[in-house]
């Protein structure tokens with residue numbers, strides 16, 4: 001692809017209708033970079049290199065390709081900012097309170113589960129009333145408006161939820177957004193809502209664009225996003241944008257006790273609200289509301305993709321809080337996906353970062369819910385086999401919201417006669433290494449590791465991605481070019497670029513699209529990351545399987561510093577339980593208590609003599625010998641199990657010794673007990689650390705001077721439970737188990753799943769069982785629920 005991208009003029013000779021999807025994608029990338037470069041030359045440096053007519057040709061070509069392949073539109077597409085005066089771009093804004101997204105429900109059972117989850121969390125009995133506020137889910141983009149002393153001072157897009165873009169000047173041009181609020185209002189008020197465009201305005205705007213030979217927008221959402229993200233507010237002013245308020249961010253005082261109350265206040269301040277809303281109790285009422293809105297959907301003047309249910313009482317919302325990016329107190333109930341039928345032209349196999357082979361359907365382009373789709377995911381090989389999907393089949397494709405389109409099934413009556421079942425490759429299409437499947441896994445993986453160019457490429461792309469190192473100017477495309485040209489092979493190479501440039505070993509200036517200034521900016525951006533990268537970003541960037549952003553954050557918080565984490569992970573890898581131990585633990589008849597007792601007994605030096613004595617008495621039956629050891633926890637079923645498994649007494653001794661040697665150590669136990677981790681994730685982390693080439697990547701980064709910041713210790717360091725490890729067990733009465741955990745974590749405590757020497761407190765509710773007993777045995781403080789509440793401050 002890189003040689004194609006290097007000569008855009010060749011590509012432009014191909015009529016748009018003849019472009020393959022790969023060519024189209026490559027050319028859109030080239031056009032985005034090239035148009036951005038001309039924008040900068042024209043607007044910032046006042047020295048254009050091409051005529052206005054040639055510039056227009058580039059923009060039109062870009063628009064025409066996007067019109068044919070709308071799914072290829074890039075987030076940095078020039079058509080999202082045509083005519084803009086690209087100054088330095090938008091300023092960044094840190095949100096005072098994170099801007100959340102919403103969890104999704106599709107089936108009625110998922111709505112019921114949401115309601116049940118809320119009740120469980122709050123420990124609300126089934127008959128206690130619980131009201132929800134329901135409203136349509138508008139398909140636009142979310143925006144936060146900050147008012148100080150009643151005046152609009154800042155408007156920001158959501159961005160990644162923590163940090164967005166400053167679009168104040170543009171938002172001031174939206175008529176629905178009041179510049180000043182009528183009193184009374186709190187000194188600080190953040191209004192969260194959705195910027196959107198009505199369907200009629202969208203159609204009118206596209207008609208006008210067509211008359212001016214401008215490419216159309218694919219749907220109202222894109223049109224709204226493109227209009228809001230104009231760098232020139234006078235252009236936004238001409239776009240028919242609207243705004244709905246639906247929630248609050250930071251406020252200097254409480255403005256209402258309920259969600260419906262918030263709506264009334266918003267209305268009083270002059271905001272438009274998304275209607276029709278309703279205050280409802282119970283799953284049936286929610287589902288009736290959903291069905292009703294579904295029926296009225298086409299008649300509403302704007303696009304909606306579902307409805308939102310929110311717990312009405314604000315104090316309950318506060319107790320529920322949020323998990324990762326979504327509130328526990330709200331959920332989006334989405335409308336079913338839109339479907340269409342088309343031919344499956346081919347099945348391509350992509351190789352991902354962890355070597356997973358993913359089948360992708362290449363389709364005759366078809367419009368699904370207003371967007372042209374030409375590729376769809378096929379998930380994995382079992383899915384293809386189960387649905388018997390064959391090349392040449394007529395297939396049903398569906399698309400829901402922002403998710404990747406998927407192939408739902410085959411229309412068998414339309415199957416061509418000569419079709420054959422699809423044979424999934426057992427070798428990596430990229431490097432030819434064997435591709436294997438673990439017995440309990442759905443995916444087949446390339447075994448080539450970093451010798452596989454596809455894996456190496458994906459790992460690098462992951463390394464620089466937004467939630468990882470996120471180096472400005474070093475996006476996925478550039479890193480791929482650098483890799484193809486041998487400038488960057490492993491992550492550490494990014495941080496030696498500057499030195500290599502200085503020493504004259506490589507040159508960046510003069511590469512297509514790179515000038516003195518852009519190279520200097522890139523090297524500065526790299527320096528900034530070298531000097532400080534948050535620990536969780538570093539962990540996430542390594543691309544360990546199953547370690548997503550949330551787990552990376554939990555690990556960072558738990559271990560605190562890079563050194564502590566690395567030491568912990570290496571130790572955990574060494575101390576991973578061996579299969580012999582796992583086998584002993586699963587022998588029927590041998591509970592954890594008898595295993596613990598056996599292990600303790602065999603570890604005690606004073607028992608050695610007894611063992612030797614019995615081992616030298618070969619005519620004793622093994623059952624008798626085991627019983628004679630005098631271990632009181634070793635009951636008859638356990639003895640039978642051991643003899644059945646190992647045979648003779650000597651073999652029992654041998655088997656036990658090997659199993660005990662394979663028992664997990666404290667570092668492993670600690671890792672497994674970190675919230676969100678568990679055995680499967682821990683195994684992935686351990687196997688990552690058992691591979692030398694992974695350790696080399698980490699050492700390489702440290703040697704290149706990358707400085708990793710310690711994780712913030714959770715807020716409330718002055719809380720008496722900050723930094724303490726707590727285990728909850730038994731039934732709690734004032735709140736659900738999950739709420740208890742969430743609150744403890746908010747106070748800076750670490751919540752673990754099982755009791756060890758490192759546990760500080762075990763909070764025992766009603767019917768607390770073995771965990772409380774184990775705590776007493778280990779001398780760990782056991783608290784009642786009341787004592788815990790008193791300690792943690794109520």
Ligand code: IVH
Nearest residue numbers: 100101102135136137138142194246308327
């Ligand atoms: S409430 C704390 N209400 O949907 C959660 N969101 O998919 C705040 N959205 O990011 C969201 N209509 O941009 C809420 N009536 C509505 C909405 C709505 C659209 C958007 C919002 C959110 C996204 C999540």
